[in-house]
Amino acid sequence: MSARNRRLARHLAWPLTTTDINECLGPHMTHVRDLQFLTGHGSATIVLGAQWVAPLSRTYGRGIHPDSVGISIDVHPVDATARAAARAVLRTRALPQLHAWVTRALAADETWRLTHHRHYWRLTDGHLTHGDEE
Numbered sequence: 160m161s162a163r164n165r166r167l168a169r170h171l172a173w174p175l176t177t178t179d180i181n182e183c184l185g186p187h188m189t190h191v192r193d194l195q196f197l198t199g200h201g202s203a204t205i206v207l208g209a210q211w212v213a214p215l216s217r218t219y220g221r222g223i224h225p226d227s228v229g230i231s232i233d234v235h236p237v238d239a240t241a242r243a244a245a246r247a248v249l250r251t252r253a254l255p256q257l258h259a260w261v262t263r264a265l266a267a268d269e270t271w272r273l274t275h276h277r278h279y280w281r282l283t284d285g286h287l288t289h290g291d292e293e
Contacts, residue, residue: 167198171236174206174245175254180232183254187261193231202235206245207253207280209233211264213273230261237282248287253280256289 167173173196181188192212210231237245260278264271280289 167196167236168200170239171198171200172239172242173234174237174242174249175234179250179254180234180257183258184261187258187265190229190261190265191232192227192229194234195232196234197236204281204283205235205279206237206249206282207232207234207257209257209260209278211272211274211276213275215273215275230264232257244285245282248282248285249280252287253289256280 177194180191180194184191210233212227212229212231214225214228257280264276277292278289279292280287
């Protein structure tokens with residue numbers, strides 16, 4: 160779907176596509192509960208995010224729906240002029256790291272899976288960093 164149809168500002172572009180994520184994760188894609196292409200400006204240097212959604216109650220006395228437990232992935236927009244460079248770095252470095260993170264999440268013990276976890280990839284001046292955040 161074009162950026163125009165998704166209401167992305169003209170000067171922004173997503174560095175990855177749904178196909179990129181599908182090819183990266185392969186059969187693990189069935190465990191991804193939510194794949195979003197964000198439209199806001201507030202992500203700063205973040206270009207990709209992954210989150211484990213734990214089966215914890217979000218409201219007092221109510222459980223969480225089982226369909227929302229699992230992995231959520233966010234693709235953040237970048238400046239349209241930097242899309243090609245960002246895409247190259249993400250496809251060669253971040254997507255294999257995303258695959259490894261998803262694999263570890265699916266194989267994690269119960270204690271890990273009962274807690275929310277977030278992992279972000281940041282791109283600053285062509286340099287990719289990543290790490291867990293609380």
